[in-house]
Amino acid sequence: xxxxxxxxxxxxxxxxxxxxxxxxxxxxxxxxxxxxxxxxxxxxxxxxxxxxxxxxxxxxxxxxxxxxxxxxxxxxxxxxxxxxxxxxxxxxxxxxxxxxxxxxxxxxxxxxxxxxxxxxxxxxxxxxxxxxxxxxxxxxxxxxxxxxxxxxxxxxxxxxxxxxxxxxxxxxxxxxxxxxxxxxxxxxxxxxxxxxxxxxxxxxxxxxxxxxxxxxxxxxxxxxxxxxxxxxxxxxxxxxxxxxxxxxxxxxxxxxxxxxxxxxxxxxxxxxxxxxxxxxxxxxxxxxxxxxxxxxxxxxxxxxxxxxxxxxxxxxxxxxxxxxxxxxxxxxxxxxxxxxxxxxxxxxxxxxxxxxxxxxxxxxxxxxxxxxxxxxxxxxxxxxxxxxxxxxxxxxxxxxxxxxxxxxxxxxxxxxxxxxxxxxxxxxxxxxxxxxxxxxxxxxxxxxxxxxxxxxxxxxxxxxxxxxxx
Amino acid sequence: xxxxxxxxxxxxxxxxxxxxxxxxxxxxxxxxxxxxxxxxxxxxxxxxxxxxxxxxxxxxxxxxxxxxxxxxxxxxxxxxxxxxxxxxxxxxxxxxxxxxxxxxxxxxxxxxxxxxxxxxxxxxxxxxxxxxxxxxxxxxxxxxxxxxxxxxxxxxxxxxxxxxxxxxxxxxxxxxxxxxxxxxxxxxxxxxxxxxxxxxxxxxxxxxxxxxxxxxxxxxxxxxxxxxxxxxxxxxxxxxxxxxxxxxxxxxxxxxxxxxxxxxxxxxxxxxxxxxxxxxxxxxxxxxxxxxxxxxxxxxxxxxxxxxxxxxxxxxxxxxxxxxxxxxxxxxxxxxxxxxxxxxxxxxxxxxxxxxxxxxxxxxxxxxxxxxxxxxxxxxxxxxxxxxxxxxxxxxxxxxxxxxxxxxxxxxxxxxxxxxxxxxxxxxxxxxxxxxxxxxxxxxxxxxxxxxxxxxxxxxxxxxxxxxxx
Numbered sequence: 054x055x056x057x058x059x060x061x062x063x064x065x066x067x068x069x070x071x072x073x074x075x076x077x078x079x080x081x082x083x084x085x086x087x088x089x090x091x092x093x094x095x096x097x098x099x100x101x102x103x104x105x106x107x108x109x110x111x112x113x114x115x116x117x118x119x120x121x122x123x124x125x126x127x128x129x130x131x132x133x134x135x136x137x138x139x140x141x142x143x144x145x146x147x148x149x150x151x152x153x154x155x156x157x158x159x160x161x162x163x164x165x166x167x168x169x170x171x172x173x174x175x176x177x178x179x180x181x182x183x184x185x186x187x188x189x190x191x192x193x194x195x196x197x198x199x200x201x202x203x204x205x206x207x208x209x210x211x212x213x214x215x216x217x218x219x220x221x222x223x224x225x226x227x228x229x230x231x232x233x234x235x236x237x238x239x240x241x242x243x244x245x246x247x248x249x250x251x252x253x254x255x256x257x258x259x260x261x262x263x264x265x266x267x268x269x270x271x272x273x274x275x276x277x278x279x280x281x282x283x284x285x286x287x288x289x290x291x292x293x294x295x296x297x298x299x300x301x302x303x304x305x306x307x308x309x310x311x312x313x314x315x316x317x318x319x320x321x322x323x324x325x326x327x328x329x330x331x332x333x334x335x336x337x338x339x340x341x342x343x344x345x346x347x348x349x350x351x352x353x354x355x356x357x358x359x360x361x362x363x364x365x366x367x368x369x370x371x372x373x374x375x376x377x378x379x380x381x382x383x384x385x386x387x388x389x390x391x392x393x394x395x396x397x398x399x400x401x402x403x404x405x406x407x408x409x410x411x412x413x414x415x416x417x418x419x420x421x422x423x424x425x426x427x428x429x430x431x432x433x434x435x436x437x438x439x440x441x442x443x444x445x446x447x448x449x450x451x452x453x454x455x456x457x458x459x460x461x462x463x464x465x466x467x468x469x470x471x472x473x474x475x476x477x478x479x480x481x482x483x484x485x486x487x488x489x490x491x492x493x494x495x496x497x498x499x500x501x502x503x504x505x506x507x508x509x510x511x512x513x514x515x516x517x518x519x520x521x522x523x
Numbered sequence: 524x525x526x527x528x529x530x531x532x533x534x535x536x537x538x539x540x541x542x543x544x545x546x547x548x549x550x551x552x553x554x555x556x557x558x559x560x561x562x563x564x565x566x567x568x569x570x571x572x573x574x575x576x577x578x579x580x581x582x583x584x585x586x587x588x589x590x591x592x593x594x595x596x597x598x599x600x601x602x603x604x605x606x607x608x609x610x611x612x613x614x615x616x617x618x619x620x621x622x623x624x625x626x627x628x629x630x631x632x633x634x635x636x637x638x639x640x641x642x643x644x645x646x647x648x649x650x651x652x653x654x655x656x657x658x659x660x661x662x663x664x665x666x667x668x669x670x671x672x673x674x675x676x677x678x679x680x681x682x683x684x685x686x687x688x689x690x691x692x693x694x695x696x697x698x699x700x701x702x703x704x705x706x707x708x709x710x711x712x713x714x715x716x717x718x719x720x721x722x723x724x725x726x727x728x729x730x731x732x733x734x735x736x737x738x739x740x741x742x743x744x745x746x747x748x749x750x751x752x753x754x755x756x757x758x759x760x761x762x763x764x765x766x767x768x769x770x771x772x773x774x775x776x777x778x779x780x781x782x783x784x785x786x787x788x789x790x791x792x793x794x795x796x797x798x799x800x801x802x803x804x805x806x807x808x809x810x811x812x813x814x815x816x817x818x819x820x821x822x823x824x825x826x827x828x829x830x831x832x833x834x835x836x837x838x839x840x841x842x843x844x845x846x847x848x849x850x851x852x853x854x855x856x857x858x859x860x861x862x863x864x865x866x867x868x869x870x871x872x873x874x875x876x877x878x879x880x881x882x883x884x885x886x887x888x889x890x891x892x893x894x895x896x897x898x899x900x901x902x903x904x905x906x907x908x909x910x911x912x913x914x915x916x917x918x919x920x921x922x923x924x925x926x927x928x929x930x931x932x933x934x935x936x937x938x939x940x941x942x943x944x945x946x947x948x949x950x951x952x953x954x955x956x957x958x959x960x961x962x963x964x965x966x967x968x969x970x971x972x973x974x975x976x977x978x979x980x981x982x983x984x985x986x987x988x989x990x991x992x993x
Contacts, residue, residue: 054791054812167645171864171906173664175637175645194643194673203664220814220850226729238861254849259696260729261852264822266793266814266867321524323736342524344690344736352734379724380690382731391708394641397736436641 056221056271057250061092064244064270068098068209075104075165075210075236076116079349080132080372084229084365085115086211087276088246093211094118100126104165104207104239106158106232106386106428107132110140114278117141125151129205131158133424143423153424157185158348159390159432160202162235166387168204169238169267177202178435179394182413182466185431210240212268215366217247218256221265227366227377228351230262230385237267244270248277262385284360284374293333297445297475299503304475304492305517310443312337313490313517314402314473317441322399323352323392325433328371330443331402344380345369346398348389348429353381370429390432398438403430405442405469407459410506412469412481414442415461425462434465446474446503453505455479455486476500478517479508490515526691526741527720531562534714534740538568538679545574545635545680545706546586549819550602550842554699554835555585556681557746558716563681564592571595574635574677574709576628576702576856576898577602580610584748587611595621599675601628603894613893623894627655628818629860629902630672632705636857638674639708639737647672648905649864652936654888655901680710682738685836687717688726691735697836697847698821700732700855707737714740718747732855754833754844763803767915767945769973774945774962775987780913782807783960783987784872784943787911792869793822793862795903798841800913801872814850815839816868818859818899823851840899860902868908873900875912875939877929880976882939882951884912885931895932904935916944916973923975925949925956946970948987949978960985 058064068074074093078085093101103125109115119125121141133142133153145151156164157179167175176199180186190201212233214223223245225233237243245268293308305313307330315337318324325346326334335345335356344353347369354369355376363374392398407415414434418425434440448454455472472479477500478490487509491500493516501508528534538544544563548555563571573595579585589595591611603612603623615621626634627649637645646669650656660671682703684693693715695703707713715738763778775783777800785807788794795816796804805815805826814823817839824839825846833844862868877885884904888895904910918924925942942949947970948960957979961970963986971978 054814163640163642166861169865170633170861171648171866172633173646173648173669176643178641178643199643218850222850222852238865258821258823258847258851258853259732261854262729264852264854264858264862265850266816266822266862344524346736351728352736353728377728380688380692380735381728382692382734383728384731384734388734391636391640392734392736395639395708396641 055219056265056269057219058270058272061088061246061272061275062095064272065089065092065096068093068096070098071100072098072209073102073104073207075207075239077210077212077231077233077236078109078115079106079229079231081110082114082278083368083372084213085109086213086246087114087278088272088274089211089244090116090118091276094122094124097124099124102127102129104129104205104236106130106161108142110138112141120145120151127152129154129156131156131161131428132426146423155185155424155427157427157431158386158429159394162232162386162390164202164205165235165239168206169235172204174201174203176200177394179432183431183463205239207240208242210236210243212237212243212245214245214247216249216251216256217245217271218251218265219253219271221245221268221271222256222261223247223263223268224256224260225262227364227383228347228349228368229366230383231349232386234263234267234385235387237263242269243267244272246272246274248274284363299446299476299495300499302494304446308333309518310473310475313478314441314443317471318343318400323397325393325398325401327403327430329404331404332371332373334402334443346392348386348393348433350384350386350389351377351381353378390429393429393433394436396436396438398436400439400441401433402441402443403433405444405454406448406461407454407456408442408469408472409456409459410486412467413459414464414469415459416464418462427464430464434468439470440468441471441473442469443473446476453503455504455506457506476503485509487511488514490517492517525689526735526739527689528740528742531558531716531742531745532565534742535559535562535566538563538566540568541570542568542679543572543574543677545677545709547680547682547701547703547706548579548585549576549699549701551580552584552748553838553842554683555579556683556716557584557748558742558744559681559714560586560588561746564588564594567594569594572597572599574599574675576600576631578610578612580608582611590615590621597622599624599626601626601631601898602896616893625655625894625897627897627901628856628899629864632702632856632860634672634675635705635709638676639705642674644671644673646670647864649902653901653933675709677710678712680706680713682707682713682715684715684717686719686721686726687715687741688721688735689723689741691715691738691741692726692731693717693733693738694726694730695732697834697853698817698819698838699836700853701819702856704733704737704855705857707733712739713737714742716742716744718744754830769916769946769965770969772964774916778803778806779988780943780945783948784911784913787941788813788870793867795863795868795871797873797900799874801874802841802843804872804913816862818856818863818903820854820856820859821847821851823848860899863899863903864906866906866908868906870909870911871903872911872913873903875914875924876918876931877924877926878912878939878942879926879929880956882937883929884934884939885929886934888932897934900934904938909940910938911941911943912939913943916946923973925974925976927976946973955979957981958984960987962987963989
């Protein structure tokens with residue numbers, strides 16, 4: 054058994070029109086199998102179905118290159134759109150040239166894992182009550198609704214490993230295992246590109262992350278993206294110091310929202326932080342007995358790192374390059390979402406487009422977004438962890454994001470426990486949001502006037518960050 | 524977060540009557556959490572439900588000690604009985620003091636994994652048409668029947684690791700991961716005993732086999748079983764040279780059955796070998812381009828080793844201590860059964876009590892066995908791999924084991940592809956067994972007279988091992 058092919062072109066030579074291809078890689082530009090993707094582009098096969106967490110936003114790195122080259126007719130993805138970024142995929146969807154299926158990230162990897170495990174279908178709480186559940190069987194277990202999800206099988210999987218041996222045994226680095234193992238399992242032919250190919254026996258048995266039985270072909274990576282290039286492909290982050298004004302007065306800054314949120318996290322807990330303001334929460338957990346969970350496959354990461362400290366395999370699910378803390382562990386996406394869906398996270402902190410008074414969350418799609426970017430959010434809110442939403446109180450059109458009823462597609466039903474905005478902290482108790490704190494400098498009446506939701510106002514309402522502000 | 528407890532007794536102090544406990548460990552005596560089990564025995568909690576692959580056969584090592592101490596009222600196991608070994612478990616079952624549920628090993632670990640992953644139920648092909656399917660929903664996917672299996676949740680899991688840190692991160696050794704990760708995931712409180720406890724940060728992130736988020740408590744192992752003791756607890760194996768006589772003439776020896784079977788294995792393939800004669804097949808695959816799969820979690824093992832070469836964590840699913848070959852990999856039982864159920868094994872070689880002319884297999888229970896020992900066989904035959912059965916042609920009561928219809932409980936339906944006995948090689952083609960070869964020294968008429976199955980006899984019938992015998 055020698056699975057090494059001379060070139061990426063040779064390894065994909067039999068890939069024909071109409072094939073289904075799972076493409077590993079994470080986020081905007083992390084560890085895509087770019088050498089193999091370029092070979093598929095050169096191969097020219099058309100009418101492809103692409104399965105991926107995301108296609109990336111750069112046509113020189115991710116699966117997007119096959120869309121740009123008009124080789125794809127259907128995509129199955131967790132993230133097809135990001136606010137402010139419109140790629141060839143969204144344009145072709147809008148033009149009716151490309152169809153898509155949006156799949157929550159945790160469901161995506163478990164459907165692929167099921168495909169490789171001989172499991173034809175399973176029930177999951179992820180996506181219940183959202184557009185993801187449309188047309189799917191709903192069944193109650195333990196009194197709670199679950200939807201039936203079917204296994205995904207693909208013809209090919211394109212993987213990106215750090216090291217491979219001639220038997221196809223693979224090693225990944227850091228948080229870059231993510232979707233690779235589940236995609237390999239779903240595939241009839243898994244093709245891995247690796248930075249390094251070694252002889253049989255050079256990878257110790259306990260360091261094999263994906264046994265070669267799941268891998269059919271191996272090639273050496275010829276397309277390399279440096280950490281600096283990755284960094285450059287990330288959209289600029291909004292500063293923590295930004296504060297929005299209401300009635301001519303500043304609300305909390307983004308950093309202050311994060312600071313107050315960090316105070317809600319109990320010591321000794323494991324927490325997942327989403328993109329945007331939630332990512333900033335990590336800055337206020339330094340030195341605390343709290344472990345951060347990144348759903349791409351890291352438990353125990355630290356703060357963001359400077360340009361010269363970047364390790365290309367250490368990033369969180371927001372795409373931030375990060376450090377790791379002592380006691381950290383690396384794993385794949387299936388394991389990562391076991392932690393989330395299985396309720397092992399004490400808290401999940403996410404951003405939102407809208408939260409309504411039933412505790413419903415909408416954070417993945419708007420009328421302006423084609424497809425939407427559900428990512429792992431539906432899985433993260435399905436595990437029953439305390440869900441804290443951090444967001445600005447009102448949207449860019451100056452509408453309250455706290456609503457009587459969400460108008461955007463839902464991410465989760467009756468799942469929000471706490472909302473921290475730049476104007477208020479609300480906690481859902483006995484099915485109703487209670488106004489516990491308001492931003493300094495504002496009155497309860499002012500905050501209520503800016504809030505389009507029925508809120509219970511207790512006798513005493515606190516001031517956000519009172520201790521810090523005093 | 525410091526999860527280290529001072530003693531096993533402290534770690535199980537809150538374990539109360541009626542608790543459900545998953546107990547890691549494999550086979551007769553491999554890597555049971557004996558320190559924790561002794562603490563549970565001392566704790567004295569009663570009316571326990573025990574979940575395990577097997578309880579072992581020694582009351583000083585495995586979960587059996589809790590049964591012997593009359594602390595269990597129900598067991599959920601893959602192996603409750605082995606031919607020739609009757610323990611307190613079988614005695615209590617026979618006396619009506621203990622109830623049991625028999626679960627195929629691959630189903631057991633996936634049900635536990637599902638419990639930890641927030642998946643309430645899934646469909647599997649394992650056990651369709653067998654007593655395991657009794658009372659379960661059957662549903663067709665891709666035109667094939669599958670049964671619905673529900674998640675297992677337990678109060679406690681007792682684990683056995685090589686190293687643990689204070690955050691509960693665990694490392695296992697060799698093939699001893701097996702059920703530990705899935706059991707930990709299913710548990711509200713997973714308690715690990717480890718040979719070594721280290722400070723946070725001493726286990727590198729990529730060497731963590733089970734992240735600490737799944738582990739609540741850690742203690743140092745105080746009960747140690749040496750490799751020599753393990754070896755001693757194994758039942759003596761029957762010699763390869765043994766041959767049975769028919770009509771006063773010897774059939775093939777057990778070794779010769781294995782030798783002929785090895786010739787059926789294609790180069791470049793991965794094969795799983797069951798207990799008994801199938802284990803001997805490995806002796807004839809040395810130097811061949813074939814990888815052996817041990818469902819406890821090793822891909823790429825070699826031959827048996829002598830007493831002084833024993834590594835306590837290198838054993839196959841039959842409990843034989845083994846060597847490993849270059850390119851080997853270690854993994855847990857969930858991954859292992861993904862390989863089997865997912866159809867990654869080119870061939871599976873198992874023993875049998877009975878095979879019938881519909882290709883049905885019965886190899887886990889007889890009227891004399893209480894419960895039965897299904898182990899991983901139902902999962903191994905569910906993946907669609909070429910299934911080769913090796914066995915003596917007739918049983919100890921001198922009845923043909925090739926039958927018109929199996930009288931014992933089925934392991935799998937219409938799954939047998941080839942049968943190699945000490946008298947004949949039969950291949951099921953177009954739904955009918957064809958007599959391809961007979962043992963040297965026997966006539967076709969003699970073999971047919973010893974066979975209680977309708978068999979197609981082609982114009983030319985070969986002689987088994989003709990090349991070797993000539």
